Amino acid sequence: MTSTDQQPFLSVKDLKVHFSTEDGVVKAVDGLSFDLMRGKTLGIVGESGSGKSVTNLTILGLHNPDSTSVEGSIELDGQELNGAPEKTLEHLRGNKMAMIFQDALASLSPYHTIGAQIGEVYRKHKGASKKEARERAVEMLRRVGIPQPESRVDNYPHEFSGGMRQRAMIAMALVCDPELLIADEPTTALDVTVQAQIMDLLKDLQREFGTAIIFITHDLGVIADIADEVLVMYGGRCVERGTKKEVLSSPRHPYTWGLLSSMPSLDGPVDVPLNPIPGSPPSLLNPPSGCRFHPRCAFAEKVDGNRCAKESPVLEITNGRGSACHLTDEQRTEYLADLTAAKHH
Incomplete structure (x- = not known):
């Protein structure tokens, strides 16, 4: 520092x-x-x-x-x-440094699961394996208050409510601390x-x-x-x-x-x-x-x-x-x- x-x-x-x-x-x-x-x-x-x-x-x-x-x-x-x-x-x-954008639906890919998108950020910056990235995605979804994160990690953005999508965006922004x-x-x-x-x-x-x-x-x-x-x-x-x-x-x-x-x-x-x-x-x-x-x-x-x-x-x-x-x-x-x-x- x-x-x-x-x-x-x-x-x-x-x-x-x-x-x-x-x-x-x-x-x-x-x-x-x-x-x-x-x-x-x-x-x-x-x-x-x-x-x-x-x-x-x-x-x-x-x-x-x-x-x-x-x-x-x-x-x-x-x-x-x-x-x-x-x-x-x-x-x-x-x-x-990371950014949370205004429109979560426009910022998230509709073709990939929430967990895959959070995990991809973690893998890119931390060199983590797919398994480690998935575990980290579950942990982050839990931290931002998404219920049943172990199953919701495999949902697509359209399966989340507006508030949950915004929480997922925060999880993605914070995944690398x-x-x-x-x-x-x-x-x-x-x-x-x-x-x-x-x-x-x-x-x-x-x-x-x-x-x-x-x-x-x-x-x-x-x-x-x-x-x-x-x-x-x-x-x-x-x-x-x-x-x-x-x-x-x-x-x-x-x-x-x-x-x-x-x-x-x-x-x-x-x-x-x-x-x-x-x-x-x-x-x-x-x-x-x-x-x-x-x-x-x-x-x-x-x-x-x-x-x-x-x-x-x-x-x-x-x-x-x-x-x-x-x-x-x-x-x-x-x-x-x-x-x-x-x-x-």
Whole structure:
């Protein structure tokens, strides 16, 4: 082990991921930095198209090098991943880092049994025999809560329910005991009860193995349940970062306010209307000038000199906390109080 408790297990610095298309260059991720410690969960939240999934596919090296430009640094346990040979990345994927995808049915092969697919990962990375791989698959299915794993190991994906398929995907991701687990909206298609079970399962496995987890979602309710720290993305950039409590209790960026205002409150009156964020996420082919959120922001006109449209705000992080916004602290306090009052009346 090269890392210590003080050093981040994963460190991403000034990551830029740009795609070449017929229409021009898409700046999918545009200068993103964050750290993740062992045994902690970072929640990355934002609307579709904000750059969440692209960031994590790039960490795993799952992008097309012919049409994708990747700049910046991605260090995993002291090892630089950006520019690393494909053979190195292949060894690390599954062994040291793994991903749970959103759609288990699309991610699992319909032509092979669940056990064969979990076992294949184990055989590839650990050089195990077929018998050892099958025993390991049964063990993993038991660990993720699949009943009668000795017989279910021979089932095909269509014979599993949605929740069981997602558990099987988690078993496959964890079969080689990776130290970094990336979960890309793994509970979106599941009902609330199964969603809660999957979240509890991830937390239990994290406690058992000390796994570092990146959890991608658009749902702040899920973030409240699982994350230690939160990174809010908009238009390919981080607009706010902090601990879960800081971001959810005292958000600093109007986009984060908008996400929270569009969620129902459990402790407020039931007849308060939700306030969706007006407009649509920006085109990353031709993003707006200045702050990328300014065309949708109700507070941009409060800032002097049309600054939001002209000048891109700098994300300054102090002790892990920061936001990229031109509002003053006094303005932020005033507007946030008004929003909070409106939500509870």
